[in-house]
Amino acid sequence: xxxxxxxxxxxxxxxxxxxxxxxxxxxxxxxxxxxxxxxxxxxxxxxxxxxxxxxxxxxxxxxxxxxxxxxxxxxxxxxxxxxxxxxxxxxxxxxxxxxxxxxxxxxxxxxxxxxxxxxxxxxxxxxxxxxxxxxxxxxxxxxxxxxxxxxxxxxxxxxxxxxxxxxxxxxxxxxxxxxxxxxxxxxxxxxxxxxxxxxxxxxxxxxxxxxxxxxxxxxxxxxxxxxxxxxxxxxxxxxxxxxxxxxxxxxxxxxxxxxxxxxxxxxxxxxxxxxxxxxxxxxxxxxxxxxxxxxxx
Amino acid sequence: xxxxxxxxxxxxxxxxxxxxxxxxxxxxxxxxxxxxxxxxxxxxxxxxxxxxxxxxxxxxxxxxxxxxxxxxxxxxxxxxxxxxxxxxxxxxxxxxxxxxxxxxxxxxxxxxxxxxxxxxxxxxxxxxxxxxxxxxxxxxxxxxxxxxxxxxxxxxxxxxxxxxxxxxxxxxxxxxxxxxx
Numbered sequence: 001x002x003x004x005x006x007x008x009x010x011x012x013x014x015x016x017x018x019x020x021x022x023x024x025x026x027x028x029x030x031x032x033x034x035x036x037x038x039x040x041x042x043x044x045x046x047x048x049x050x051x052x053x054x055x056x057x058x059x060x061x062x063x064x065x066x067x068x069x070x071x072x073x074x075x076x077x078x079x080x081x082x083x084x085x086x087x088x089x090x091x092x093x094x095x096x097x098x099x100x101x102x103x104x105x106x107x108x109x110x111x112x113x114x115x116x117x118x119x120x121x122x123x124x125x126x127x128x129x130x131x132x133x134x135x136x137x138x139x140x141x142x143x144x145x146x147x148x149x150x151x152x153x154x155x156x157x158x159x160x161x162x163x164x165x166x167x168x169x170x171x172x173x174x175x176x177x178x179x180x181x182x183x184x185x186x187x188x189x190x191x192x193x194x195x196x197x198x199x200x201x202x203x204x205x206x207x208x209x210x211x212x213x214x215x216x217x218x219x220x221x222x223x224x225x226x227x228x229x230x231x232x233x234x235x236x237x238x239x240x241x242x243x244x245x246x247x248x249x250x251x252x253x254x255x256x257x258x259x260x261x262x263x264x265x266x267x268x269x270x271x272x273x274x275x276x277x278x279x280x281x282x283x284x285x286x287x288x289x290x291x292x293x294x295x296x297x
Numbered sequence: 298x299x300x301x302x303x304x305x306x307x308x309x310x311x312x313x314x315x316x317x318x319x320x321x322x323x324x325x326x327x328x329x330x331x332x333x334x335x336x337x338x339x340x341x342x343x344x345x346x347x348x349x350x351x352x353x354x355x356x357x358x359x360x361x362x363x364x365x366x367x368x369x370x371x372x373x374x375x376x377x378x379x380x381x382x383x384x385x386x387x388x389x390x391x392x393x394x395x396x397x398x399x400x401x402x403x404x405x406x407x408x409x410x411x412x413x414x415x416x417x418x419x420x421x422x423x424x425x426x427x428x429x430x431x432x433x434x435x436x437x438x439x440x441x442x443x444x445x446x447x448x449x450x451x452x453x454x455x456x457x458x459x460x461x462x463x464x465x466x467x468x469x470x471x472x473x474x475x476x477x478x
Contacts, residue, residue: 083439113440113459114342138438139309140339164308177312180319 001211002220003049004029004069004100007040009061014038020055024048027220029069029242041069041100043220066100067200070219072243073101074130078117078137078147080107087179089136092161095192096134096199102241104130104280111150114143119150126279131244132157132202139163139177157202161195173198206244216272216293217264219247222285225269229262230255246273250282259283265296272296298330301477304337313337317346317436324432329353329425334477335436336470343466344441346433347454347474354421359384360414363401372399381418388416429453447471452478 007017011033017040021028026044033039044052056063075093077084085107093103106126110118127133135151137144141164148169151158160169163177173195176183183192219242230251232239241248251259260270269275272293274286300317302310313335321327331351337344362374362381372378378399385393385403394402405413433455441457445467448454456462456470 079439081439082435112438113442114339116440116459139305139312140337140438141306141309142339143342143438163312164306174308177308178316180316180323 001046001207002026002043002070002218003046004041004043004066005052006064006066006100007038007042007056007061008064009038009056009059010036011038013059017052017055017059017061020051024051026052027224029220029223041066043070068096068196068203069100070242070244071101071131071203071206072104072241072248073132073134073199074104074106074127075134075136076111076127077105077107078111078113080105081112083112083178084136084138087181088176088183091179091183091188091192092134092136092176092195095196099196099200101199102238114140114146117147117150119153122279124153127154128156129248129278129280129284130156131206132159132199134158134199135160136176137162141167144169157206159195159198159202171198171202203244210245213289213291215245215287216267216290217287217296219243219245219287222262222264222269222273222287223247225262225264226259229258246284246286248278248282248284256283259285267293267296298327298333300333300335302335302337304335305339309337309339313436320435321432324428324435325421326425326428326432329421330429332478334474336473341458342441342460343456343458343462344437345454345456345470345473346436347452347470347478348429348433349478350425350429350451350453353425356417356420356422358414359416359418362418365410366400368402368404369396370401370403372401375399377418384416384418426453445470447474454478 018028021042021044024044026042028040029043030041053063073096075089077089089105093105096103108119108123133154133156135158137147137160144162144167148160151160159171159173161173161176163174165174167174175191183189223240223242226240226249239250249259260268260275262269264272272288274288276284278284300314302313305313317333317335321330321333329351330348332349334347335345357377359381362377363370363372372381382395385401389403392403396402437457440459443458443460443462445456445462447470454470454474456466
């Protein structure tokens with residue numbers, strides 16, 4: 001099991017940290033160097049945390065936990081109209097990103113109203129491509145209780161964010177509702193922290209489920225193998241997005257054949273993964289479990 | 298402007314009070330209204346917003362938003378700059394030069410300057426109702442698309458719902474509005 005964390009610090013002996021991560025079998029997910037400041041998203045085996053922490057202490061950098069790292073989240077709004085966007089959905093998305101998640105926003109075509117709210121089959125299929133969904137609803141208790149039926153159809157874990165502070169809905173965080181300005185006050189930031197913690201629980205639950213029936217190979221390892229064959233183009237942003245049980249790869253159709261031939265240990269990628277075109281963006285790689293494929297080494 | 302919201306739970310009432318305040322400020326009608334009353338019935342999905350129109354601000358003249366600096370004019374309130382420039386170009390054509398963001402070059406005689414200062418750049422009465430309707434549309438929940446309007450002098454009331462609005466709700470709205478607004 002890999003742990004994902006963020007390192008922030010200077011460039012002094014920064015290469016030593018990168019080498020150490022490679023030596024202990026870890027990965028660098030994101031790297032950005034801004035003049036003398038560096039930021040790294042690191043993934044390493046959980047048991048090696050002490051070694052990494054000690055090294056970072058030597059270098060005088062900062063270490064931050066990213067509880068949502070490695071998860072791709074979709075934030076769902078009843079519509080992208082001025083009633084719901086940009087506040088509060090952008091604040092919610094920003095908070096998830098600060099905790100390491102990759103976020104996407106989806107406005108439903110006919111999600112507004114109480115009785116008339118709907119979700120199309122295509123919207124449902126798109127939402128199910130992600131690791132978890134976050135529904136952002138309004139201020140009225142009656143309305144949220146009615147609209148929760150939309151979420152219940154989904155096969156992915158979800159949480160609901162709304163206005164009334166107490167509501168008997170699973171994975172519900174209240175105190176937000178409709179907003180007309182940014183959530184920047186202390187009380188509002190505390191609510192956003194609670195919301196991130198709740199999503200963290202959902203993601204951890206899903207991680208545990210995956211751990212019980214482990215994948216043939218970690219998505220982090222597969223990402224590395226793919227990048228060896230198809231290196232990311234300069235300036236391309238997040239060509240490969242890590243999910244909890246797979247990857248989203250933004251490649252062109254001509255590269256699909258090459259992707260299938262990528263070697264992961266003793267097997268080819270097509271033997272351990274299901275590849276399908278995403279309805280949203282790029283291609284989705286869902287990794288089969290080790291029980292199905294056998295060991296890759 | 299006073300805002301009163303009733304019918305929902307405490308959280309919803311407080312939220313909608315803030316929404317009314319900031320939305321009507323955004324559309325620029327807050328100072329023209331005396332009272333805003335909102336009634337929410339989320340169970341039956343009926344929302345009523347009623348506004349009492351108060352004293353509307355007087356027209357903005359060129360003299361109010363500019364001052365003369367030699368042969369040029371300096372804009373003192375940038376909010377009305379596009380409207381001012383459009384007016385001047387229409388009146389004086391190519392004689393008007395926009396020297397910088399807040400500076401307008403226009404050579405005029407003293408007599409003409411006095412006339413210019415009295416020109417009306419913007420009259421808030423012109424589009425008050427349009428801005429008010431836009432603001433009210435933004436306040437109602439997005440799903441409440443069926444609308445019914447009750448008008449009387451100095452007062453505008455809109456009932457909104459996702460279901461057809463029956464006579465009983467129209468009557469109730471009139472009762473509520475006459476009691477509060």
